[in-house]
Amino acid sequence: MRRTSLNDADCPVARALDAVGDWWSLLIVRDAMFGLRRFGEFQKSLGMAKNILTTRLRDLVAAGILDTVPATDGGAYKEYVLTQKGRDLFPVLVALRQWGETHQFPTGACRIELLDREKAEPVRPLELRAADGRLLSDADTMIRLRN
Structure with a gap:
């Protein structure tokens, strides 16, 4: 189909x-x-x-x-x-990865880490922020159809 x-x-x-x-x-x-x-x-x-x-x-x-x-x-x-265009999918994959680490594994059970190559430290969780820097959740956003 x-x-x-x-x-x-x-x-x-x-x-x-x-x-x-x-x-x-x-x-x-x-x-x-x-x-x-x-x-x-x-x-x-x-x-x-x-x-x-x-x-x-x-x-x-x-x-x-x-x-x-x-x-x-x-x-x-x-x-x-x-x-x-393909490389621009990186944040999408990181968001999916971080969601999977949080919700698809028991706490601490995911054995694969995404590291900052320069410092060899784990990458911080992605955050969605407003233009003024406020942290946003789904409840803080809306969609609008542009004319």
């Missing part, structure tokens, strides 16, 4: 989900952020079927999230690299 495109939706969350796709796509982007570039590397890391990986990579390239480049070793294979 083909999914309905949300590319024309008024909601930016819906359009973003339309571009990113499913969980496999976000996991591919995650792996690309940590240096994976080749089809076989993604397949080994994610353990997904070749046909599904092929489709997801093609969709991410079509969405402008990944680009294909010649192999760095001069081989016949292409490699996948994040575009700026």
